Amino acid sequence: MTSIPLFKCCSCGRCCSQIRGFTSESERQFIEEYGYGKLPLIQLVPPQEMTFPLWDFEAKRFKEYEKEFNIDAQIKPSRGVFDLNSNRFIVFTYQMNTQDACPFLEENGKCIAYKTKRAFICHLFPLNRSPYLKLEENNYEGLFGSCHTLDQFKEKFNLNDKKTLIRQLHQSLGDSLLNAIQHDYIMEWSNNIIIELMKQNKIKPAVNHPYQFLKKRIQNSEHMDLTEFLIEVGFKTREEINQLIQNFETLTQAKEILREDKIII
Numbered sequence: 001m002t003s004i005p006l007f008k009c010c011s012c013g014r015c016c017s018q019i020r021g022f023t024s025e026s027e028r029q030f031i032e033e034y035g036y037g038k039l040p041l042i043q044l045v046p047p048q049e050m051t052f053p054l055w056d057f058e059a060k061r062f063k064e065y066e067k068e069f070n071i072d073a074q075i076k077p078s079r080g081v082f083d084l085n086s087n088r089f090i091v092f093t094y095q096m097n098t099q100d101a102c103p104f105l106e107e108n109g110k111c112i113a114y115k116t117k118r119a120f121i122c123h124l125f126p127l128n129r130s131p132y133l134k135l136e137e138n139n140y141e142g143l144f145g146s147c148h149t150l151d152q153f154k155e156k157f158n159l160n161d162k163k164t165l166i167r168q169l170h171q172s173l174g175d176s177l178l179n180a181i182q183h184d185y186i187m188e189w190s191n192n193i194i195i196e197l198m199k200q201n202k203i204k205p206a207v208n209h210p211y212q213f214l215k216k217r218i219q220n221s222e223h224m225d226l227t228e229f230l231i232e233v234g235f236k237t238r239e240e241i242n243q244l245i246q247n248f249e250t251l252t253q254a255k256e257i258l259r260e261d262k263i264i265i
């Protein structure tokens with residue numbers, strides 16, 4: 001296997017200075033086709049206005065940082081399910097609605113929240129948002145973000161063999177890869193949760209309603225975070241949710257996936 005240099009982030013902050021409009025073409029197409037009411041998960045923000053997604057439990061933390069650092073990051077729901085049973089919007093993800101740069105990025109290029117627990121998306125640079133669990137050989141669109149350090153040896157990665165590529169990414173980028181995989185895992189987990197909740201008649205998602213009508217209804221309805229909703233409807237206890245979030249944040253499932261693939265021991 002070709003030896004890949006160890007990636008060393010110089011903390012220049014460039015990747016945090018452009019958090020808007022980085023949606024890949026395939027993601028944009030998916031959202032256009034299914035995000036506006038054809039599927040239970042409803043998109044509230046058009047692809048060109050999307051910034052970094054924050055899971056509900058991450059958004060909760062960032063709202064605290066807003067107060068702590070006196071920053072208005074305009075954190076708003078970006079994706080969720082409208083439940084016709086309870087007439088509520090269940091928020092899966094939020095996003096910061098600011099200009100191009102992340103509001104937590106200081107003028108000197110440093111992250112003001114660097115010493116705190118941040119979000120998956122903050123840790124996966126220099127990788128880009130991408131479905132790592134579904135990496136298809138020879139189709140690595142949007143795999144790497146724009147990073148001048150990685151650009152110096154990007155061509156050394158073997159794009160012809162998925163297992164070798166994952167091994168090389170882990171060898172060079174370590175936790176960035178784990179964060180990307182974990183982020184994907186949570187995405188799959190949240191999609192499966194919708195199916196489970198429907199099976200147990202705990203939600204009745206609005207599907208195939210005219211989007212503008214639905215959006216208005218969402219704006220006028222009560223909003224509730226997914227994790228809180230799961231507790232309220234008895235799908236999980238608070239202890240289970242806390243444990244789940246802890247497992248997510250310690251990258252437990254990402255490590256298991258790499259262990260199963262024999263990438264790590």
Ligand code: SF4
Pocket residue numbers: 008009010011012013014015016125126146147148149150
């Ligand atoms: S990942 Fe790259 S662009 Fe982002 S801070 Fe590190 S070196 Fe800079």
Ligand code: SF4
Pocket residue numbers: 015016052102103104105110111112113114118119121122
């Ligand atoms: S919170 Fe910090 S690390 Fe995360 S995107 Fe913003 S500036 Fe970058």
